[in-house]
Amino acid sequence: MRLERLRVRGLRCLADVGVELDSALNVFVGANGAGKTSVLEAAFLLSHARSFRSGAKEALLQRGASQLSIFAELRHADRRLSRLGLGRDGARWEAKLDGANVALGQLVSECAVVCFEPGSHALIAGAAEERRRYLDWGVFHVEHEFLGGWRRYQRALKQRNSLLRSATTQADALFAPWEAELAQAAHQIDLRRRAYLERLRPKLLASIAGLLPELGALDLRYRRGWSDELDLSQQLQEQRGRDLTRGHTTLGAHRADWSLTFEHAPLREHLSRGQEKLAALACMLAQAELYAEHRGEWPIVCLDDLASELDQAHQAAVVSLLAAADAQVLLTGTELPAALQELPARVFHVEQGELTRLL
Structure with missing residues (x-):
């Protein structure tokens, strides 16, 4: 899939920016704080309805603005064109697909974006x-x-959880119906997560x-969040x-986790920060490849501040792989x-929230 056009209004320092993107490599250059990451963030929001950057949701809004909006034209591998819209006025997100109001889930299922950025090592550490x-985004895109x-x-x-905070008794009549519902739904989530991880493992x-x-x-x-021995x-x-x-539920699918263990680094603490970043990058690339195998097209790949995160050899290897x-x-x-200067690319200069095409 390809983003052909992207229009962003009111997102951080991007007051009103429109850009036509190349189908392959697009590079946004500029000083720190110029708004480069916000362009990638806009694409990511269309795919996740949340940012990859930490901080309150209110920080997404440009200072003094009351609303933000993102519009995009997305071309799929079968040449189908989708028009995507995501807006926020107040606390609620509103989504549009081809001009019609849709649920957020329908919008994010249409557009797939994966991202490697300075905080990606948190996936490992x-x-x-x-x-x-990470796991549930992948499952969502392969299990309808x-x-x-x-x-x-x-x-x-x-x-x-509401009962746990307000109830004065542990009576089955109060808790048992919700616990049965919770257990049934958790079982299905667990099965789908396990199946996805088995598909992901070889990649x-x-x-x-x-x-x-x-x-x-x-x-x-993989740990599912409750004991394997009992229902x-x-x-x-x-x-x-x-x-x-x-005052909250301590067992269930919301407590699941997975981890990577290496022969020569059996504990997470044995990894250097650079190795954590490379492991996170490997996870992103594996997930993108599995998506492509299942859906017949690669997701859009965002690489934020690549030169500061990877050495030149790894930069060149990753971009060559994606090409x-x-x-x-x-x-x-x-x-x-x-590492990219010999590759054909569309290059944009970003300064104070304004974009200018250089190449």
């Missing part, structure tokens, strides 16, 4: 929430029934071997007293990276 987001089950699970979890093994051969054999481990509804019943004390895969790439840097 950060909290489990980052790894669940996943979103409905995930929403069902979130409803049941919200109800049980991840190959990607890691290419980027981190010095770490030896890789083991991908989740039974475990929730046994856990009620402790959950009442804590061979025929993926559209959006890349930022304070200048055109040396």
